[in-house]
Amino acid sequence: MSAAAADVTDDAASAPPCPQCGASLHVDPLWVTWCDKCDWNVDPADPEPPTAGRKRRRQRQQREREVQLRARRGERLYHAVARAAEQGVGHRRDPNRMASGLLAALIHVPTLALLTLGVVVAVSGPRDLVHWIIVAALVGLVVLVRPRFGRLSRKKVALTAAEAPALFALTDRICAVLGAHPVTWVVVDDSFNASYGHVGLRRRRMLRIGLPLWSVLDDDEKVALLGHELAHDVNGDLAHGVLVSSALQTLATWYRIIHPGPVMYVGGDSTMSAGEALARPLLAGLANLFLAVLRAEQRLLLRSSQRAEYLADALAIKVASRGAVITLFNKAFLAKAYWFGLRRAALVGAPDLWAAGRGHLATVPAHELTRLHRVAVRRGHQVDDTHPPTALRIRFASTHAAGIPAVRSDRSEMEAVERELAPGYRRVAAVMRSAVGRPHSGDQLV
Template identity: 30%
Template sequence: MQENKKRSNTTSRYDDGSAHHCPRCGSSIPAYPHYSAWCDICDWNLQPVASKTVSGQVFKMPPRIGTFFDEYLFKRVLKMRHRLLRLTFLQIIALLSSAIVFGIAGLLFWQSAIFILSENQAQTLGGVILFIILVWSLFPRFDTRPAKRVQTEADEFPMLNRIVRRVASALNTDTPIVMLTEQFTATYARVGIGRHPVLGLGHPFLSILNAKETVSLLAHELSHSQDGAITRSLFVRTALQTARRWKWLASPLLWFRNINPTSFAHYFLLVLSWFLSLFVLPFTILEIVIRFCSYQDSQRAEYVADASSVQVAGTHDTLSLLRKSYYQHLAALRIEYSNAPAHIKFDRLQATLAAIPKREIERVWRIAQRQPTLITGTHPSLQKRIAFLQSLSPQKSLVEITPREFEALQEELAAWPCVIRKRERNWHEELEQEQQDSCEVVPMPSAAD
């Protein structure tokens, strides 16, 4: 009776390591201690955890809308396989919407100038306030350059920087500032007024890749410098930022987050928000349009980066990298990396990955392929990316890492956690010393005073 109760239980976790039966179809399934069980026959326990709607800052859309646009974009990409960098219809819409934002701002500037030059003091004051708001809303915000302490200097990490330069040269792009993080991701951005390229590499992610997958990762991220994404356009980003700021101005409830929701002030601000939202309605609509176009264009840019990665690193290794990018969902890896001491993080990560059953890795991979695409997502669905890579002509790697170079790279990755901890400690000590020095400069009040 106890056995029947156990079989009927729909829990997804078993701890005795023996074979069990699927609670849905009854077929025999292997189970491992501390890992989720799943069925190969009926796909029991392989459904991704997802809500019915996806919340965004502007709109909510059911997942099926994202699936529709994901399928549409995939078909367009297959047709435009060799013309992915051409100006697309959505990019034109985003640029026109951004131009309208600046056009409205220009009209408001003109109106503020009329008010300022008016002889009426109230109009003059209103014109000055409007002018200040316009300057604040239009002022571009640049991503800051990463601090020196998180950058991988060429003298401390020569092999990593050498490989990055080699891949950048193969792609004919600028060599970026390289920084390592503790995230299981990789990013590419342009920061500052000079739009300096910055390559962010997740240390745990980079630590589990082989030599060819490392080249594929670098090629994919550096390809974003040439993907033509409108999200990297200062013109579009500033327009989107301006529309968001005007919408924030029309939402007084966001100014005072700690107000009692049952108080009179809360209801007053709620009515005021409805009233002000009518005046900023054009900015709200334009923000929705620009955001939608930006999300869709970001997904197109991922296809461009995948295609460039295939040209530099080869088809097989690009697919292998795509599979390993979902290892971030392996809980054992995340827990071990977080808890391991700095000097053995790299070794612990390698040992933990080797100990994870292949069936658990396959479970994560299958769930990832069932994950619905969001209309507010920056990446296409995994199934579409796999299909796109398989549709490309097989390529061989243009950049190779020798076994000796890869061994040197792994030594640098093993040393990085201790290096960054030392840098952080020195930075805090210098900061405390500066604070003490500034306190010593200020004279203490005397007893006579």
Template identity: 35%
Template sequence: MRTITEGVLESSQCPECGTEIQADSRFTKWCPACDWNVDPGGPEPAKGRLETLRRTLARRHGEKLLATMTSDTAEERQRADRDVSGVLAYAIALLIHGVTAVLAVAGIWCVVSGWGGFLMVPGLFLLALGWALRPRLNRLPKDEDNGVVLRRPDAPELFALIDEIAVSAGTSGVDAVAVNAETNASVQTYGLRDRLLTLGLPLWESLSPEHRIALLGHELGHYGNGDTRRGLVLATAYRSLGLWLYYLSPIPNPTAVQMITNLAYVVPRLVVQGVLMLLDTLTLRATQRSEYLADSAAAQAGSTEAAVGLMDRLLVAGSIDITLRREVNGRRMRGGGRARGAESEGLWEELAAHVDSIPEFEYERQRRVGALRGHSVDATHPPTHLRRRRLLDGTPVSGVVAADGERFARIAGELAGARGVVAREVVRDGFDGM
């Protein structure tokens, strides 16, 4: 029986130009000569006004921002991060938090001044509203939330690597690492200033040591370059606006009274959505700039070659998801739908073998798809083909952090428990993707 790491190679002629093409049965058949069938699905349409705005702004800034990033000096980039748009974004964020504070203060005043009287009713309402709309700080996830949270004593070698890469990115390390089943990696602040790095095992296990260094360099680079959206003030403002939109969302299948409530929500909802769109307008360029700078941090840590290779691996994240879902479903069927230990063994090794077997022409197809779709895939990130071009057109760097095989073997040992836990969770609960 063929495994997921094996495909059937086929030769055929392109129906458009007649060129002989090679295809792997696991992937889309396409023609490198004329781009026939290179993107059969096409980009998904934008969902809602906010996503439409983001794509419009991203297209407007795309090539222009790349040219700026190629020519700007470090001092000019730092100045750009403190431009008028950034100041206005912070002012709006503070105003958002100020609204919540006003609600709370007004509620306290009503309760105190109207103690025992009618004013206590609106006072308690305002206090409840202020509490519901308060800015939320991120929390450290718990192990029972899916995945495993590691502290420094749990994985000293991993944290030492993170610290070394953080120095190369001009920042400090993290306080915790969350290991889960997402095909992704990210950093965020929890509490007031503690840092959390999230490593999704489907992505981590499919990367080489060099790519892993570049991945950590990119994520920590967001702290080193002062990514404003990840800062406490703006991040909590975005979360507050999202919460406000949730509370103001129309009630589905409303009764007569609920229809009146929905109508009353229209204007406040449009105001909140307008503020959110304004914040996006003010910060999107800086956010995309921070992605370019994070790519530079990835190259500085691991090398230009490793950073570009990491981008290629991220292009096939969809294939990683499909493969893992197929493998998990097969193991669940063999185990009768029950999560026994044997069904999860070798899961990550099988996934890594699949990624290693992906042919170069599939990577090339994904690169061309990215160029065709541009900012329509993810408007908050520059298109991958522009990010690759910037690194490849610049002066190559060799990277300052060595990909020591013995070191990564020790890190693998530290992650062994988490790998087993996450594999068992995935087989038990199924895999939903990124």
């Protein structure tokens, strides 16, 4: 027997047994120790409470039921999308999408009614001081609850086609394949994430790229990422529709306006105290009605968004390849590991944070990636998740034919893109160094 084989045998013999099934455990001080046979400790973020105490046992049972419910919800959506893909049924026939759009239209009715009332009052009436006070109040209320279209912050690192011709040429090629509109801006930031959206009254397209995520991808994975995000322009994702997004903002504004604040009259004028006592329950009830509608609209929108993510994944496979999409998702699992390595590098003053982040991800063992896959399936959908579990998205991608990528990029093109992003890398690195110790979020593709 060779020395290497003897070392492996000794390691296997010295590995501690799983306390649940007795199988040998993989032990690495840098990563979670868990059992790949029975999933013991697979999700240490959901620790088992002490066995003593009925309250603890009930809490554990409740958590387990919630985990099972989320997993079933995720599986149901996955199978529904897979069946729809086989049958060629588009996202636009999704009942959640249609219900969300109808509800959003109804939400805007009170705003239109207020605007109409304001116009009627303005052109009629005695035109005295009271008349104009009423008109001003109606106009002010309409302004408060009006649809908002967002805007590009001046603090963002935003690139235009003139500043990044190679990057925009690549996105234009992808848009041509997908039938999407060209983007106006590409914004880069410090998130391990990416997204796509519309801003402004003219609904200009904006692609956001988190440079930490971008920096760990190879060329094919970068094309897959761009394909996934730009696919949101063509797959009917209501999260980018002005109708629904403005309806959510309007509901939130109505809730803040109507919900009663702290008690104003304690003692003093009994008439005012009595009036407030009568008004508060009425206002609270009306505010809670708006809140209930807001939550219902969010639930419908999130279900539609989860389905849209699968469809964007399918289009990304068409643009890049099945393999590139799957490896992209595997790297998306590693956001927390990336931030751990990057913070450690920033604390010791590493000169190149980007290389440090990539280097740390290269040390992630295969059994840790397997654990992350199982955790994603186990947790399933959160109620407020806009994305399906990444493990199910990988499974969905695996069901597609490998195919030939519709968009190919060569090394010289990607090198030109990296040169255009170099100023963004420097600015974002400075932001990340100043943010050492603050938590980062956004470990899912949008």
